[in-house]
Amino acid sequence: MANPTAAFLVIGDEILSGRTRDKNIGFLADQLCAAAIDLKEVRVVDDDHHNILRAVRELSARWDHVFSSGGIGPTHDDITADAMAAAFEVAIDVRDDARALLEAYTGRNGGELNDARLRMARIPDGALLIDNPVSVAPGFTIENVHVMAGVPAVFQAMVSSVLPGLTGGVPLLSRTLRIDRPEGEIAGPLGEVAARHAKVSIGSYPFILQGRFGANIVFRCSDRTLLEAAVFDLSALFPEAREL
Amino acid sequence: MANPTAAFLVIGDEILSGRTRDKNIGFLADQLCAAAIDLKEVRVVDDDHHNILRAVRELSARWDHVFSSGGIGPTHDDITADAMAAAFEVAIDVRDDARALLEAYTGRNGGELNDARLRMARIPDGALLIDNPVSVAPGFTIENVHVMAGVPAVFQAMVSSVLPGLTGGVPLLSRTLRIDRPEGEIAGPLGEVAARHAKVSIGSYPFILQGRFGANIVFRCSDRTLLEAAVFDLSALFPEAREL
Numbered sequence A, B: 001m002a003n004p005t006a007a008f009l010v011i012g013d014e015i016l017s018g019r020t021r022d023k024n025i026g027f028l029a030d031q032l033c034a035a036a037i038d039l040k041e042v043r044v045v046d047d048d049h050h051n052i053l054r055a056v057r058e059l060s061a062r063w064d065h066v067f068s069s070g071g072i073g074p075t076h077d078d079i080t081a082d083a084m085a086a087a088f089e090v091a092i093d094v095r096d097d098a099r100a101l102l103e104a105y106t107g108r109n110g111g112e113l114n115d116a117r118l119r120m121a122r123i124p125d126g127a128l129l130i131d132n133p134v135s136v137a138p139g140f141t142i143e144n145v146h147v148m149a150g151v152p153a154v155f156q157a158m159v160s161s162v163l164p165g166l167t168g169g170v171p172l173l174s175r176t177l178r179i180d181r182p183e184g185e186i187a188g189p190l191g192e193v194a195a196r197h198a199k200v201s202i203g204s205y206p207f208i209l210q211g212r213f214g215a216n217i218v219f220r221c222s223d224r225t226l227l228e229a230a231v232f233d234l235s236a237l238f239p240e241a242r243e244l
Helices: A024-034 A049-062 A080-087 A096-108 A115-121 A152-165 A183-195 A224-237 B024-034 B048-061 B080-087 B097-108 B115-121 B150-167 B183-196 B224-237
Strands: A003-012 A039-045 A065-070 A092-094 A122-123 A129-132 A139-141 A145-150 A173-179 A203-208 A214-220 B005-011 B038-045 B065-069 B090-094 B122-124 B128-130 B139-142 B144-149 B173-179 B200-211 B212-221
Touching: A003 A024, A003 A049, A024 A152, A039 A049, A039 A092, A039 B150, A049 A080, A049 A145, A049 B005, A065 A152, A080 A092, A080 A122, A080 A139, A080 A145, A092 A096, A096 A115, A096 A129, A115 B183, A122 A139, A129 A145, A129 B024, A139 A152, A139 B183, A145 A152, A173 A224, A173 B024, A183 A203, A183 A214, A183 B115, A214 A224, B005 B048, B005 B090, B024 B150, B038 B048, B048 B080, B048 B128, B048 B183, B080 B090, B080 B122, B080 B139, B080 B144, B090 B097, B090 B128, B090 B139, B097 B115, B097 B128, B115 B122, B122 B139, B128 B144, B139 B150, B173 B224, B183 B200, B183 B212, B183 B224, B212 B224
Parallel strands: A003 A039, A003 A065, A065 A145, B005 B038, B005 B065, B065 B144
Antiparallel strands: A039 B038, A092 A122, A129 A139, A139 A145, A173 A214, A203 A214, B090 B122, B128 B139, B139 B144, B173 B212, B200 B212
């Protein structure tokens, strides 16, 4: 059976403007790989209601899970929760359980549960809260969409709250051979190896290191015997290949 | 007049599997910002013909320019050129000008123009070549899509080949105030400032630094007077705000 699939929707002008370098894509990719959930697509969209809504609907229909980051804070440009409610055509309002979390937290920290902070207790009808051990304001899961914060520390904590509840597939095993030759010299024999081992996913990722060309050949398969056979086959053709 | 818009399509299993951390999104975002072309969307898709084709068609129809990276090398998993030809329903074959470039390069470097390398001279009908000063194998522009390599050094060189030929808009001016308070205390007054300065784009980007909460407030506008007025307005409300 095929692994569950997922998409990641990054909501944030700051990535698109170049102001902030994304740190969440790589983290989520690693976590999903370890959970044997196949990340199939990433989208970054700006803080625009209709662009968010359209992306959520498309991704939610296409893949088993959608993870989103960004836009669930207290400021005027935090519009993700409303866009999610609109995407699934449900109402949204301050919810008692989320409000109680924020009340307890601001009380402990001497802050005030003002209108801005109360915005973070607005949860679409029918959603499940996602625990936020860093700064309390919760994320939520609506349908197959897990809505999380964009600040990396909070995002990572929320991913850790969500992932154990999801069912993964069969983990892929992976091996990598580095060959210090231009891809153009590797490609012919590699194509024949790939054709002979059709059940093994084989990717070639070229690099330039100190002016010299090379490629990392990545073999992936859930069956160890098939994987080893493909690696053995290519190694015989390129004796200089080194395992990474 | 609004600035031209753009999308970036990253083609590559290696980003989705977590094996490789993306380096091209931030670079392109910076370059487009400087050229006053608004990056509106990024997508990362896997090395799948239909997923590439669908994404190219959607993005090409929606935005003024599409930049793509990845999948134009010599190996069996380099399928981007064919997907682009299919997306625009044109034929694709080895083209003489691209072949001549590769022949001259492999000749100079003592290599052989084998079948694998010749794959890199396959160019969709009607496309314009994009210069590759790093490793010669060209990218190409078809319709409004600029198809480039994924290796960062080559990607960057190709972006530099393409950008001077595109018409940008009016550069956005930008100022950033850092306020060392939780966003929940900033959000109310900030929302009022944003409402009073509707022509200035104001974003709040929270951070956690050594366990303390703060936010960078980014003001963007093409008109300096409007920009300064909004910054002045918020500074008066938060005297501790520091310019970044």
